[in-house]
Amino acid sequence: MTTISEQHVIAAAGARSRPGARRKRATGLGSAVTRWVGIAIVAIYCLAPFYWMVVSSFRTTNDLFDTTLLPTTWSLESYAQVFDSSNDFGRSLLNSLIVAGITTVLALILGIFAAYAIARLKFRFKSGILAVIIATSMFPGIAVVVPLLRLFTDIGWINTYQAMIVPSLSFAIPLAVWNLTTFMKQLPQDLEQAAMIDGCTKWQAFTKILLPLAAPGVFTTAILTFIHSWNEFIIALSMANDPAIQTATVAISKFTGASDFQAPFGAQMAAGVIVTIPLMIMVLIFQRRIVEGLTSGATK
Template identity: 70%
Template sequence: MMASAKLRGWLLYAGVLAVVAYCLAPFYWMLVSSLRSTSDIFDTSLLPSRVSFENYRALLDTSQGFSRAVLNSLIVAGITTVLALLLATFTAYAMARLEFRFKRLILTLIIATSMFPVVSIVVPLLKLFTDIGWINTYQAMIVPSMSFTLPLAVWNLTTFFRQMPDELEHAAMIDGCTRGQAFRKVIVPLAAPGIFTTAIIVFIAAWNEFLIALTMTNKPGMQTAPVAISKFTGATTYETPFGSQMAAGVLVTIPLVVMVLLFQRRIVAGLTAGAAK
């Protein structure tokens, strides 16, 4: 029995390692390729024969405009996340606590709207934004992004608020708080883990958005990072800058990884604090 239990444990660890290796293999290859020189870009070794940062230097060249594209992505994803969380927090709390007719149908419609293909809304929005002069503006990318980030945030936070007992608000109101004060001073702090988790999901979705940003902008100075990567050109017209594209992929991915790791620690701390209280 002991041998069988140890074998199952080893098999479990081996399976987890295999899944992790499978998920991280593309990023590892992208990182290794970004550190190869142009002449070694098609080398198939697991490690670069010599480490070169020429791809990163070429990427950060002001003529490429990648730094501006990253800033645009931060602005669009950041504002989209803040707006989505602000609206979704109040909406989700109402959906979780209030009782009214057709509530389940409304929740179904909310999540269904996020499933519409982006291409189905891009064409009419392009016509609308052209008429009102929104092309090549941040709001032309932020407002359409809300169509899939807001329903996602509402659905996640509604599920989280439902798991919180009603006695929390009742106890706060017995102590003299109004319903709004109970929500602001008791529920929101305890809901911080769910809000942080939702913020991560929304930010990543807005950061990776491509079709809307590609359609609503035609000026290089307003392009987001995914659009800028897709339009990279090499030193000549006939050169494909694989190395620079790999370097761009690394630089775009690293902030997301760092953000997830930092917020993950806060989520665990928040869950523990909430359980202790």
């Protein structure tokens, strides 16, 4: 049994601990509030331009320079201008999809094999080769436009899809190799060896064991590669001057207003919204696959 003095000691200790607990809860609440405020600031900073683009696309031409948060009069006038028959913007979207899609597929195919070789094989100057690969993607696009323009003119590639796909691959493949190499190095090699002990060939171990586990890295790389190819401008502008072959980014830059003295800001805002929609869809689709791959683990 506890004596009266012991009860006083316990009560005093509890009284001293309660302020400390309250201070700890207050500190935790303050850090949570700070964290969420920081997230809100970053989100507003990143989404504000896109929000203003969406809002401006629904304004009338006369209200385009209003500073209200919402349009005073909602209108689809700008979207009608985008899909005007003279712009042929639908064809430009299809061209962008073809160029970005083919570039992404080829970059993934070549990048997966190159990354697997770098991650699994042992050879000299591996780090130097990887550094050279990533260094090639640091050159600005304008640096390769002039020599490629001369080359493609000689071989008759101007105004063709391959004139835009091949230069885009020179920047997409290094990005794919770098991302996939980093990811494949984290995958345990024991899984492939166990599969080969169970009767799989090297190719079967690669396709049935490694690739499913590498799905998060593959889909993340696909997102980055597709976005890079979809947004590419300088190469597409230089290699294709035929309106039937130009991409969406080039088509937007060539929009004209009602007169020579009027800039087509409304149509450009609406076209920007339309061009962003496929990227949002791609991110949502691949994001789900990335989460599935990360949560499945090596026991899948």
